[in-house]
Amino acid sequence: MxxxxxxxxxxxxxxxxxxxxxxxxxxxxxxxxxxxxxxxxxxxxxxxxxxxxxxxxxxxxxxxxxxxxxxxxxxxxxxxxxxxxxxxxxxxxxxxxxxxxxxxxxxxxxxxxxxxxCHSHLPALLERWASQLGGRWAGQWARERAQRYLVRLYGGFDLVLAPSRSLEHQLRHYGLDQVQYQPLGVDCGIFRPAARKGGWARWLKQALGLPPATRLLLYCGRFAPEKRLPLLARAVRALGPGHVLLCVGAGPCTPRGSQLRVLPPVSDPASLARMMASCDAFVHAGDQETFGLAALEAMACRTPVVLSSRAGLGELGADVALAVDSACPADWADAMRQALNEHEAPRLDRALARARTLxxxxxxxxxxxxxxxxxxxxxxxxxxxxxxxxxxxxxxxxxxxxxxx
CATH class of the missing domain: 3.40.50.2000 (Glycogen Phosphorylase B;)
Structure with a gap:
């Protein structure tokens, strides 16, 4: 038997x-x-x-x-x-x-x-929230309490996974020895350079009431304070006429601005890939991201990427994205302008290669x-x-x- x-x-x-x-x-x-x-x-x-x-x-x-x-x-x-x-x-x-x-x-x-x-950085999120309500000392207090809370909770798990090396090191610094680095991934069969459709971009601009020559910068994700969407809105305004930030997503902090357009979340991965590949650049100013899934998808589409140099985004985009370590709209506008006008093939190729390893x-x-x-x-x-x-x-x-x- x-x-x-x-x-x-x-x-x-x-x-x-x-x-x-x-x-x-x-x-x-x-x-x-x-x-x-x-x-x-x-x-x-x-x-x-x-x-x-x-x-x-x-x-x-x-x-x-x-x-x-x-x-x-x-x-x-x-x-x-x-x-x-x-x-x-x-x-x-x-x-x-x-x-x-x-x-x-x-x-x-x-x-x-x-x-x-560990999909989200709880201490950083609570620090931002408490600082806005009670100032720097309140933020520091909230961060320390959140760290203790995570140690108490995660200390009981057999394994704690962190999607970035920086977060792994922070959790280990808290005293959690069972932390391991585990990146997230992208479907390179869907998110790929061939997803680009020039005709789609022209149709979208027409549907949004934009001139054909408009340069479209894309943000895709939740509309939340830590994403710093107002900073991106001011940066696009600093670029001048002919530039529009397309924000795709949902959340409590809907972005607004004369050079912004907002669309609901896109549920179909193939449609999202076409959007990412067809826009002129992808931008994300979040300074508390543990990874950056949408940024990775844009990299897999060989789309120029402008990212915050902090936390998970900075790690993901190191040497392959235009990184900005600033909260100044002019600095972000300069990086966006470079991404739009200096399509550096080596950098885009490196970003694509990194995405394919994930x-x-x-x-x-x-x-x-x-x-x-x-x-x-x-x-x-x-x-x-x-x-x-x-x-x-x-x-x-x-x-x-x-x-x-």
Whole structure:
């Protein structure tokens, strides 16, 4: 009698930031991750506030006004119950709030590994918010409390993943030794230079009531204070007539300006890729980004990119993007002008090459190796070496098969 084939590993992602708009950064990351895990023969579930579809487990939450469709999860007990009922082999929390604690509690009940992915820099976000309300000392106080909170929460996880080296170093500085660098990815089969369509750009300008010669600069993402969209608006105004900033997204801080146009989120990846490849440049002034998913997609389209030199954007765009370490509109305008008028092929080629090293197929393979090590540390080395497998069995399942602990 032949032995039963190894059961495919079951990963459950718990994510509060799953917007009703299918364009939020966390949602796009988890959707791509799910697609690749399933293709590799793994099982995958998503615990989110709301949603319908195979693999989705809605846990409910309070609607956040002017957030772009997000909900805040408050019922920790229900989330724990739903996770334990799903009986995953590994749980990953995508945010450090109620679902973070629920993931940790459920992992302890089930006796399975718990992973935390640090998608946002909570100390920096709270510091900005508190500083605006109470000044510099209030901001410093909020940052220190947030650091202690993260140490208390993340200290219970088996593994903490950071999408940039800079964030990895910061978390280690807080005292978290189980942090590892795990970049995010891009689908280079969709986001590619060939996505550029000159006719589409002409049609868009006509639809927006713009002259054909208008230079379009693109921002794509959430409309939030930390994105510093007013800075981009002032910089485009400094460029003078004939330049327009196209802001695609949603959020509480809708940008405004005579040289701005706002469009809702684009749900279709191919349409988003066409937009990114056809605009004249991509710009992002966020100084608290942990990675920069939209910037990576623009790089994969070989579109000139102007980014903040700080945090994850600065790291992602090092030596391949025009970086600005300033809050002065004139400095941003100078960088935008250079991106529009000096199409340096070597820089664009380097950006494209970097993006291709972060194709989702490579990134998810790295994730699966990390998961496999957690699921069965004693056999991790053997599983990472290709071995003969029964015909019809997925290579990834054969490589990462394990016995439930």
């Amino acid at each position: 032949e032995p039963d084939a190894p059961r495919a590993p079951h990963v459950l992602d718990a994510a509060m930031f799953w917007s009703t708009h299918p364009t939020g950064g966390v949602r796009r990351v988890l959707s791509a991750k799910r697609q690749h895990l399933l293709a590799a023969g793994w099982q995958h579930s998503l615990l989110v506030p709301e949603g319908e579809g195979l693999g989705l487990i809605p846990c409910g939450g309070i609607s956040l006004p002017r957030s772009g469709g997000y909900r805040f999860v408050v019922d920790r007990a229900r989330a724990v119950s739903l996770i334990t009922q799903a009986r995953p082999d590994l749980i990953e929390a995508a945010d450090p709030y109620v679902l973070g604690w629920a993931s940790l509690e459920a992992s302890q009940r089930l006796g399975v590994p718990a992973v935390a992915f 194709d989702w197929s490579r990134v998810t393979d790295m994730m699966m190796r990390r998961y496999a090590t957690l699921l069965n540390p004693a056999e991790a080395a053997q599983r990472c070496v290709p071995q003969e497998r029964p015909s019809g069995q997925s290579a990834s399942v054969a490589a990462y098969s394990f016995k439930r602990l």
